[in-house]
Amino acid sequence: MDVFKRSLVLFIQKIVKEKNNAAVSEKEAAKLIKNPPDNSFGDYSIASYYFGKYGFKGIPGDIAEEIFRIALLSFEKTKDAAVFDKIEMKDAYVNFFVNKKKFAYITIENVLSAGADYGREHQEKPLKVVIDFSSPNIAKPFGVGHLRSTVIGMSLSNIYEFCGHNVVKVNYLGDFGTQFGKLITAFCRYDVDFSEFNKDPINVLYGLYVRIHKDEQIDETLEKEAKRRFKTLENYMSRNRRSIEEYLCVPGNAKNNVDNGWEGIEISEKNKGGFCETESGQYNLWKLFRGLSIDEFKRIYKSIGIEFDVYEGEAQSAEFASETTEILLKSGIASISEGAVIIRVKGVKTPALIAKSDGTSLYLSRDIVTAVTRMAKYSYDKMIYVVGSEQSLHFSQLSGIFRILKDNADKISENPVFKRYASLIDGKIVHVKFGRIIGMSTRKGNLVFLNDYIEEASLKAKEKLEDDFAEASGNAGINPGETESVALKIGIGAVMFNDLKTRRTTDVSFNWDNVLSFEGQTGPYLQYTISRINSLMLRLSPDTVKKERDFISLNTYKPADFDGVFNVSEKDADFNDIFLIIKQISYFKDAVDEALNQNEPSVLSSYALELSALFNKYYQNYRLLGKEHDYIKPRLYVIYAIKIVLMQVLRLLCIPVIERM
RNA sequence: GCGCCCAUAGCUCAGCUGGAUAGAGCGUCAGACUACGAAUCUGCAGGCCGGGGGUUCGAAUCCCUCUGGGCGCACCA
Numbered sequence: 001m002d003v004f005k006r007s008l009v010l011f012i013q014k015i016v017k018e019k020n021n022a023a024v025s026e027k028e029a030a031k032l033i034k035n036p037p038d039n040s041f042g043d044y045s046i047a048s049y050y051f052g053k054y055g056f057k058g059i060p061g062d063i064a065e066e067i068f069r070i071a072l073l074s075f076e077k078t079k080d081a082a083v084f085d086k087i088e089m090k091d092a093y094v095n096f097f098v099n100k101k102k103f104a105y106i107t108i109e110n111v112l113s114a115g116a117d118y119g120r121e122h123q124e125k126p127l128k129v130v131i132d133f134s135s136p137n138i139a140k141p142f143g144v145g146h147l148r149s150t151v152i153g154m155s156l157s158n159i160y161e162f163c164g165h166n167v168v169k170v171n172y173l174g175d176f177g178t179q180f181g182k183l184i185t186a187f188c189r190y191d192v193d194f195s196e197f198n199k200d201p202i203n204v205l206y207g208l209y210v211r212i213h214k215d216e217q218i219d220e221t222l223e224k225e226a227k228r229r230f231k232t233l234e235n236y237m238s239r240n241r242r243s244i245e246e247y248l249c250v251p252g253n254a255k256n257n258v259d260n261g262w263e264g265i266e267i268s269e270k271n272k273g274g275f276c277e278t279e280s281g282q283y284n285l286w287k288l289f290r291g292l293s294i295d296e297f298k299r300i301y302k303s304i305g306i307e308f309d310v311y312e313g314e315a316q317s318a319e320f321a322s323e324t325t326e327i328l329l330k331s332g333i334a335s336i337s338e339g340a341v342i343i344r345v346k347g348v349k350t351p352a353l354i355a356k357s358d359g360t361s362l363y364l365s366r367d368i369v370t371a372v373t374r375m376a377k378y379s380y381d382k383m384i385y386v387v388g389s390e391q392s393l394h395f396s397q398l399s400g401i402f403r404i405l406k407d408n409a410d411k412i413s414e415n416p417v418f419k420r421y422a423s424l425i426d427g428k429i430v431h432v433k434f435g436r437i438i439g440m441s442t443r444k445g446n447l448v449f450l451n452d453y454i455e456e457a458s459l460k461a462k463e464k465l466e467d468d469f470a471e472a473s474g475n476a477g478i479n480p481g482e483t484e485s486v487a488l489k490i491g492i493g494a495v496m497f498n499d500l501k502t503r504r505t506t507d508v509s510f511n512w513d514n515v516l517s518f519e520g521q522t523g524p525y526l527q528y529t530i531s532r533i534n535s536l537m538l539r540l541s542p543d544t545v546k547k548e549r550d551f552i553s554l555n556t557y558k559p560a561d562f563d564g565v566f567n568v569s570e571k572d573a574d575f576n577d578i579f580l581i582i583k584q585i586s587y588f589k590d591a592v593d594e595a596l597n598q599n600e601p602s603v604l605s606s607y608a609l610e611l612s613a614l615f616n617k618y619y620q621n622y623r624l625l626g627k628e629h630d631y632i633k634p635r636l637y638v639i640y641a642i643k644i645v646l647m648q649v650l651r652l653l654c655i656p657v658i659e660r661m
Numbered sequence: 662g663c664g665c666c667c668a669u670a671g672c673u674c675a676g677c678u679g680g681a682u683a684g685a686g687c688g689u690c691a692g693a694c695u696a697c698g699a700a701u702c703u704g705c706a707g708g709c710c711g712g713g714g715g716u717u718c719g720a721a722u723c724c725c726u727c728u729g730g731g732c733g734c735a736c737c738a
Contacts (some may be wrong), residue, residue, distance in 0.1 A: 047680060049719085060680095060718070091681065092718095137738070177738060314738085340736050349663070349734075356736040362738050390732050392665060436731075464700070490700090490728080502674060505666070507731065514673065515685090518700050520686040521674080528700050539697055606675065609685080616701055625697040629686065661700080 001030065002106060008033050008044055015070055020055035034660050037586075042088065042095030043103070043219040043583065049092060060092035063110050068094045071366065098495055100579055101566045102413040103639075107586045111641040118644055119589050123164035130168045130378055131157050133386035134306070137174035138293040141231050142208060142300055144448045144510075145388065148434055151654060153386035155601040156432065158652045163596050168378055169309045171297075172370065175290050176314035177363070183231030184285050185222060186212035188276035194269055201292045213358070215354040227358070233286055234360050235316060236279040238471070244320040244327075244369070245417045248376045262291030268349050290315075300450060302373045304492050305654060321361030324369050325354055333404055333410040345400030352397040367398055371429065382428050384599065389433035389505065402426045415474035432599045453515075458491030460516050462589075465661070478660050488553065489656040490524050496654050498525030501605045523655050526646065529612040531661045533643045534617065540624055540632055561634045574622045581614045581638060588645050592652075601653060608649040615642050 001009070012029040028146045036045045047620040048509070068089040075084055086097040111118045114420070136146045144507020153169070157241055160167045187210035197204045216222040265288045267275060274280035294311065301307060325341050328334035334343045339357030374380060385395060406426040445479035465483050478486055498515050502508055518524035565577050574659040584607075591607040594600070624632055650657050 004686090031678090041681070045681090049680060093681065099722090174738060179738070318697040331717055338735080342735070350737060353735040358736080360736090362736070366738095388732090389666065391738085393733055394738090396665090438731080461700095468698090468700090487730075506674080507667075511673080517687075520700095522686090522700085524700055525686095528698085531696060532701085540716095602675090606685090609675095613685085617703090619697080620699095623697065640663085 001108075002101060002103075005030065005033060005044065006094075007083050008096065010047070011071065011074060012046070014074070015067065016051075016054045022054065024054070032090035035638070036095060041090065041093070041099045042086075042127060044096045044098070046094045046096075047092060047563075048094070062091045064089055064094055065197070070505045071096075077189055094586075096382065096526050099563045100575070101559060101588075102566070104562045104579070104634075107129050107582050108637050108641050109557065111585060111644050112246050112637065115644060116648075119648055120162055120594055121164040126382040127160075127165045128171055128378055129160050129165050130380045130383040131160070131386065132172050132384065133157075134301075135172040135174060135387070136297060137179070138290050140209065140539075144298060144450060144453060146436055146493070147450055147453075147479070148437065148499050149386045149388070150306055151496050152432070152434060153384075154654050155500060155604075155652060156384065156599055157384065157645055158326055158654070159592065159596050159604075161603065162434070162592065163650060167309075168391065169307070170374075171308040171311050173284075173290075173294070173297075173311060173313040175293075176234075176318050176366070178226060180286055181232060182212050182216075182222075182226070183209055183289060184229045184233070184282055185226045187285060188272070189222075189225075189326065192269075192272070194267075205289060205292075222485070227502050229282060231360055232279055233282055233359060236283050237315065238319055238322065241319045241595050244323050244372075245415060248322065248373065248421060257494070262288045265291075265393050266582075269345060289343075296565075304454070305656065312370070314363075314366045314370075316578075317366040318361050318371070320369045321365045322355070324332045324372075325361075325365060327412060327415050328354065330414060331408070333408055334337070338512045343397075343404065345397050345399055345404065348396055348400055349391070350397070352401060363399060364394060364560060366400060367394075369423050371398070371402065372418065375424055380428060382430060383425075384432050386429045386432045386434070389435060392431065392433060395429065395433075399426075399431075399634070400430045402429065423645070424493065432504065436503040438509045454488075454491050454495050456468075456491075457494045457563075458487045461490035461494070462487035464518065486658055486661050488525060489658050490518065490661065493523030493527050493655045493658075494518060495523075497526070497605065500601045500653050503602050504600060509623035524661075526612050526650060526655065527658045527661060530616055530643060530646055530650070531658055532657055533615070533639055533646075535623070536619070536639065537636065537643075540636055556639065561637065565634050574618070575619050577614075577621070578635065578638060581611070581618060581642065584614055585641055588633050604649050604652055608646060611642060611646060611649075615639070 009026055009029040012032055013026075016024045016029075018264055032046060032050050034045050034047060036042055046067060047066060048060045051063050051067065056066065068087065071087050071094055075087060082099055083102065084096050085099045088095045088097070114120075116413070131153055134143050134146055134150040135158075157167050157169050162342075170251065183205065187205075190208060192204065192208070212226075216226075265284050267285075267288065268443055271519050275285050325334065328343065329336070329341060334354060336342075337351065340353055341355035342351040342353050345352050351651075353362055354366055354368065356362060370385065374383065402422065402425040402573050405422045406424075407421050409423040412422070426458060427556075462483060465478070469480060470617070494515060494517075499508075502522060565578055589609065595603040624635060647657050
């Protein structure tokens, strides 16, 4: 909190104390201070409406007048430290106008002195936050729906870390379930083109998956076979498992216990039959499909700058699913209904199904296990699932089950280790849901794969770059040799920002023209703004850019630098526009906090667009080149501060920064 | 049928823990490059905030209801 807001907080605390003899917390007082919608209403304001509950009597206008009179006296007394130039009353508001010069100096100093760390927070007691995101299904291409989870999850991870918390980024792969029975069935029943399989395994697997889905509509033996093969797989995998108690007791058991390796597995036309007939053969098929998919995912993640701390999979939780079901049945928390095992959750009508009547596990039962084993591994304070809103029911069941486990912990007496971790989870699961992407299709009408998506955007960026070469516009641009890499960054920026610019919960209607637009409220607009700042700084002051370290050392930075900005009063003076920029810079930390509190990266997207727009307007309307040093200097500080803040936001939003484009 | 989410300018969206005059971008139209990068900027037009009711000094924001749309609702994930 800056000195200006702090002095208002103290003021509010003082007047409430005098009026009501009651203490108001700093946080509560800060909430009473608003940023007015328009500059003409000042820089901070206090609305009298809120003061009724603090013992102020009368209509809002009267209360405002009372507060106004006290404020005048109160801030008159501290005039040497004058933080406010003017205090006004308008309707029911008391408006405070900051001393612009002081505000500018302090705000910019905060940014420049912290540099690349500006806004980073330190927590005395950081939270341990597990963020589960992306979580694609194996053997299906990485689609755009997964991209939304990936981008939001990665951005939230960045934001939590930036705010000083400890984050574990988990990719929970959909590597289990009846779908694998189907995939193995398809692989065994249909002819497989092995030369194609060796070249592009994911595509071949996807083809098999699509084909069996279609065929099982007319041939019901396929589904039976798939279920049988899945049961075989699950039985094989759980035969030599450890007990969950043993697993949870191993200290630091954070290691992924499912082996990703698949190198030893050689498959061809000739030996395919052997894989299909034996238990171990089918297990190896599963391992192969899984391993190939993970390699593909990792390649994609790397290309768009995403990384995880841990890869987990449903399979490793499936290991403990039947035992967990047993525990819940014995303790009377779960019951049997129509042959399946269910738990009734308060407030949720649909019973939570944790085991099928054939005894195999379900998504929900595996998620119960996962939440418990993660508690043992990480002792999380919060576990965030970044998953589409269509799974709301699933997560309300999951949360509800852990409420039951906490309230009925005494009933889980036969397994104290499970009990210990399971009863800690209530209230810590957060479903960060997001809306669907509507109307998503290729121009041909099929599912869009992420690869195509970024490729289309990059291609368009490349065309644009080449047009710019042809026009020879702007000699601060890039070298022709950099075209490919810059175009890729622009493409990524466009695609990522498209998923982060709207509020999570709104369904976004997909449209190629929007994604492939690089103008207006887009990622490339933000990237362009930074490039432009770089170019401007280079022209204005080549030395300071070469020696950025000296520039931000603030050796020569002083309040008087802003005299020339705010002491003039010509009609066309730029000080109002500069001041707007500085105010926007000062809101950065508020934006980060809000993004964190709401788990909503789009707060930062809006912030960045606003800051960029202010800069671009300023840039267009006031020319700096050719002005004298004293004129340029304070403005250069401000511009450099914009760059620092903007780069920080882009990093938080997973958008590549481009030095020149 | 039950539950959850959504409805703001032609289009895509902000604004929603109630507060000052509902804002951007795109698109349309009219402008600005022999001057710091035109992926930019300036300006015009465009709104009973889906309809109705309620709470309140005050409602796009909270509650109820209707309409229209999306999603989910036990052996898929």
